[in-house]
Amino acid sequence: MARRRLPFGVGAIFRILLPIAEQDEVVAELSAEYADRVIRHGNAAARRWAWRQALGSVPALLRRGWWRGMTGFEPQANRLRPGGPMYESWIIDARYAVRHLLRRPVYAIVAVFTLALGTAGTAAVFSLAQRILLDPLPIAREAQVGVLWFAGSWNEQEILRLRPDFPGFQRMGAYRPAHATLDVTGQPLRMVSGAAVSSELLDLLGTPPLMGRTFKPGEDLVAAEPVAVLSYSLWKELGSDGSIVGKTLQLGGVSRTVVGVMPPGFWFPTPETRVWTAARMNPANRSGLYTLVGRIADDQSMATMNGPLQALASRLASNFQYPDPQWDKTRHPSIEPIRDYFVGDVRPALIATVVAVAVILLIASANVAALVLGQIDARANEIGMRATLGATRQRLIQQLLTESLLLGGLAGVTGAAIAAGGFTLLLQSLPLGVLADTAKLDWRVFWSAMIAAMLASALVAVIPAITLWRGGSLQSVLATTRTGGVGSRGGSFESALVVGQVALAVLVAAGAALLIRSVVNLRALDPGIKTDRAVVIDANLPTRLSLAQRKLVIDAVLPALAALPGVQHVAATQRLPLRSSGYNFGISIRGRGNLNQTTAFRMVTEDYFAAMGMTIRRGRSFSSSDRPSSERVVVINEALAAKFFPNEEPIGQVIVTFGDAGERIIGVVSNAAEGRLIDGAVPARYVLSHQMPIVPEQISLVVRTSDTNVAPLVQAARRTIEQERRDLAVQETTTLQAVFDLSVGPVGQVVTLMTLLTMLALMLGAVGVYGVISHFVQRRSREFGIRLALGQNPSRIVGRIVTRGVTLVALGGVIGITAALLMSSLLGSMLYGVEAADPLSMAGALSVLLAVGVFATLIPARRASRLDPAVILRQS
């Protein structure tokens, strides 16, 4: 019959999908018929026919290969040249692997869970890190946008004076958080998070509005019409009104015209922000509350901004005076990239966590690899037999790889489930700041878990595969079983694995030890207040109320809360201690002239010291005799007394804050952490809020109870305020303990996670040491049996094995400590009162590992010393 080459590709399809035994026959027959059709029907028709044959055959041949793989069917005619298409062998191997794992459920479960734990951690942390560190912010060309030094401390006077031009910047905008009450007819009053912004800010961020417009120049001045821009979610909540632009809303007691709606996905400065109001800037206002945001010029980068920033600082110096060096804006001008500003301290924490979980995944893979190696030894007979019958090395390794991939697939699914749970835990235990709300659980976690598991299982397969490959002829594996393993494979791979994983475990443990010591140091600091049994309620007073009305609201809500069961003391203040920087005010003392200094300043109600658990050292606290109309009084703390009245009696002296009358000092109270926990004792003074000519819009209520369980009180207090005082919008309820925990900072949140990870790493490390040493003992059992039979003391055998284990652990420990020292700078910013190279932490981590290592070695060592020589020698 005439032959003709099949069209390009057709032959290949058949060769891929047909068993070797049938390829030649089918391709030859097809070519012959093809040649025949070329003559009868022409080239094009024949080519179409060949392609129809090839493509039409694909489904049937794929099904056939799958079916052959699943049933193991081999036709009678192919018995001398068995074997189907390539993928058939993978199906056969997968079925074999399933059977093998089912026969050894303990091995399978341990391997799957070890991998799954590593996988889950990596997936959860990695997808979180990806979101926080890499996902784009809703800001156009975010690399150009930065926050100028002293966030949250620029005042309206400064902004308005500097405003016309900012050399080196394209635009400069300002914002301050401005939560507002939203009053919609027929609905209860509610709080919406918002920001008061300068007219440039939204344009500076570069996201065009969905509807309407952003703010126009001049709309942020005190005389302008009040206007607002809504977030997409607030617009939706208000009924998705397509004609909302131009309508008015009652926001913060002011009627504001809606000029625009931002698109979905846009947020600034926090994801909860739902409304942007045009700030109403007053050139006379000097209270610094704004954060200044700049978009640098196209030809500049953050690194080259030094000149423009210095120019800005010198303009500030020529326009303003900064008596307090702490808040001197002419010093250290700087710009912080917007993402760093948002992410803040979390970057090192997140990177440290990513490293830690990656390390755990490595340890897990190493352990599973060791388990697989152990299995190979146990299966030496089978593998040797298959090799003798003609199995090639590739085929044996393919079998191993299939088994690893199967383990990996199972671990990936299990790990994804654990990761989904762990993701939520991570969100809570990492100090993610504003970005926490943008991170949501999604399929990325699942795919990260699957990819991590597949990578890990590939790693798992690599080491045993190399062992098989290097084993030279596979007959040597067979020989190993015959001779009981004496003198053959040295297990150097496994030893390297143990050294590696001990090093990794020491690394994680050392990091955790540093963090734990930092937290212990921080927690040991005395905040000067009693943090237990106290509930904190943050609330807002509507701007529309007059001063007198606001005072009435406070006066009414305190007795209502005090009437709740178990409540001992109730007080209000404008700002709670331990919440970042304090509220500072200039101080002058009658008869001393201008001191040019500031102290922490707090407006409180009568029972404040009792509610916070502070002690009056001298003089008296506030009492009901201190009326709004009576003489103004002030209580100072010990630090203020020591600084300004070192050798005199402070009580009776007069401090001047508002007006000429001043406030008379009536008592000295114990120090408390006014700003941050680590600030130590700073001078502070406390005045009675109803004697002051100002009432803040935002207040914190502190309710101290006799009950150790404060949860019911949190609920009751919130309900009471909502029922009794509709004017007071509750923003957040929490406890003083939670405020304290938060003030411990990121390290306090991360430490739980690191401790968990360390325990996991230690556990895995111990399993690894145990696995490898018992495998070592198992391989040498014949040798040990002979030694025992010849009369060697069992204790010497134990000694030998333990020495081997301890040597490995010690070697790993040294490597781990070295790595820990190299990497400790990652944690530097989170440490408090402890050096990054803290010897105690390092020694602690090392000794824990040594203890665990010795313990893990002792079990197989004891087993070896109790071997019965007769049994061992009879085995072969």
Place this chain on the structure above:
Amino acid sequence: MRRNKRVDPVLLGALEEQVMLAVIRTAEEAYGMNVRRELEEVTEREMTIGSVYATLDRLEAKGLVTSNRQSLAADAPSRRIFAVTAAGGRSLSLTRNTRDRLWKGVNVGALSET
């Protein structure tokens, strides 16, 4: 082992029945490509070689056909030649008898005219 086992006759699917009949019709020349050609000629429908081989493998696994490798000429490549087994023959009869019984008294001519 499979050969020695007595296989009970089974009802065949339409494609299985056609393929087995084509194997019998091509007799000594019953190799895959020829079976396909025979089917195409009789049924006047194009048939892919893949589905013929898949069906033949399934039939062989059921013990209804066997295959052996033979060379028709000295220099020709060996071919997998199929033959219907006794069980296959019984299955064909069973299938045909069942169908005939079902057809008895059925007149589709009247239906297809309308």
